[in-house]
């Protein structure tokens with residue numbers, strides 16, 4: 001699962017939805033993989049305002065990735081004057097689109113439930129007593 | 132200048148909504164000068180007087196339900212009138228085309244012309260005095276004479292003449308043909324309607340589209356074809372994972388759109404892990420219904436399963452590897468409401484929801500009524516479910532549920548949400564049932580009626596409580612009728628939404 005997707009996800013339990021602690025989910029025993037992808041500048045630009053940057057920073061720290069800038073990069077930082085992709089754009093692309101959790105667990109900070117990730121696919125199904 | 136769209140004569144109710152969606156996406160304003168469901172020929176006019184060939188090209192490039200767009204040179208009810216109209220409209224254009232290579236074609240709808248007749252017909256157009264070479268392959272100008280006959284009549288009732296501007300995007304149907312796809316299932320949406328749905332959803336470069344019932348990924352694949360980044364989820368992890376060589380991911384490999392595929396989640400829409408934020412440009416789905424698929428959600432109606440289930444050795448069952456959570460049948464109409472509420476919370480302003488649904492509760496695929504009638508009652512056992520036994524039970528519950536909805540024989544109401552404007556209703560008729568494709572647009576918050584939103588939210592909470600109450604005594608069934616009443620009540624207070632129509 002790409003780190004971009006992880007930024008969209010919270011605990012699936014109804015009782016956790018409204019709590020701040022349920023987001024972001026915390027990776028545990030995560031095995032990362034890096035898959036090279038074609039750069040999609042327009043998409044990255046469009047996603048910036050939808051990202052929760054605090055959650056992105058937390059995630060980077062928890063995964064031992066290099067520290068992220070304090071603030072969400074803005075669209076103007078993604079291309080130079082001649083329209084070429086900047087290092088900021090390439091870094092964002094690597095982080096959001098090329099870095100993925102291949103396997104491990106995602107833990108809810110509120111209820112402690114662990115969601116398994118296998119072969120890059122996270123399982124958010126809940127047993128009946130958590131529904 | 133007016134333009135003629137050469138439609139295919141199929142999926143008629145989808146044709147105008149597709150073109151309207153594409154015009155909207157390309158920022159083109161246009162009027163329908165002539166459109167009839169009985170005709171493959173439609174005439175449009177662009178608002179912008181500077182609109183030209185490029186505008187026509189932009190409009191048609193992605194269209195799946197048309198073949199071509201033409202510059203309209205004339206129309207008439209017989210050949211005298213057609214020729215007069217051509218002179219009136221295009222006489223000034225003839226000199227600029229006079230030396231170009233060209234060809235003529237006759238397109239007779241519901242009629243046919245022998246080659247000799249066609250040649251004779253084409254000769255009646257010689258007053259335009261084109262002197263360029265005739266080329267059958269790649270001519271500069273490709274002119275078509277369109278004839279529309281009523282069935283079994285000797286003379287056409289309508290005639291048009293046009294110069295070809297551009298081909299549509301219809302050839303993508305062949306590329307996405309299910310027969311050539313690596314990974315499909317019996318319920319995979321066909322290529323043509325998947326692509327049409329992607330057009331109605333405004334799938335485009337830079338956008339993010341989500342399918343909460345992705346199955347083998349037909350919709351996400353179609354959206355990626357148009358450049359949208361996509362992801363999806365499904366309650367059934369097996370359908371996503373497939374096998375080592377046949378799975379959703381491999382489908383994206385086949386079409387070389389892997390960079391647009393974010394991946395898939397195993398998840399239930401009624402317990403979604405997607406945070407309620409305006410993340411998505413489009414949501415596109417065909418929620419399961421009928422006995423064949425059976426609509427299920429997480430949970431169980433059995434009291435014993437409302438607590439942690441422990442195995443004989445004392446360990447909790449849900450922490451075992453390979454654990455499969457129980458699922459229960461769920462009302463289809465309630466799911467439709469859930470999808471709309473989910474979409475209203477997560478679509479960006481102007482974002483689109485495209486949702487397929489059967490027209491009527493009895494509209495289940497052939498043979499399902501018989502199957503439902505023959506379904507055994509749910510097993511009475513109170514023993515905790517194990518991963519091995521729960522599947523049969525789920526099937527039985529689902530069948531009983533569908534039977535309850537099928538008994539009503541009633542048309543499903545079109546679901547509504549105060550934050551979603553209904554843009555189009557398209558209908559596909561089969562032999563014994565029909566289904567619809569509904570398209571909604573997320574209104575900006577300042578256009579949403581606050582009173583309607585409060586009333587809607589209150590009713591949703593009430594429905595939730597009612598269902599939990601009925602769930603605690605073990606029945607847990609939400610009958611379609613209950614929801615129909617519920618819907619009637621809360622929409623009586625709603626204002627008519629703009630832009631609704633067929």
Ligand SMILES: [Zn+2]
Pocket residue numbers: 011012013016022108109110111112113
């Ligand atoms: Zn939780």
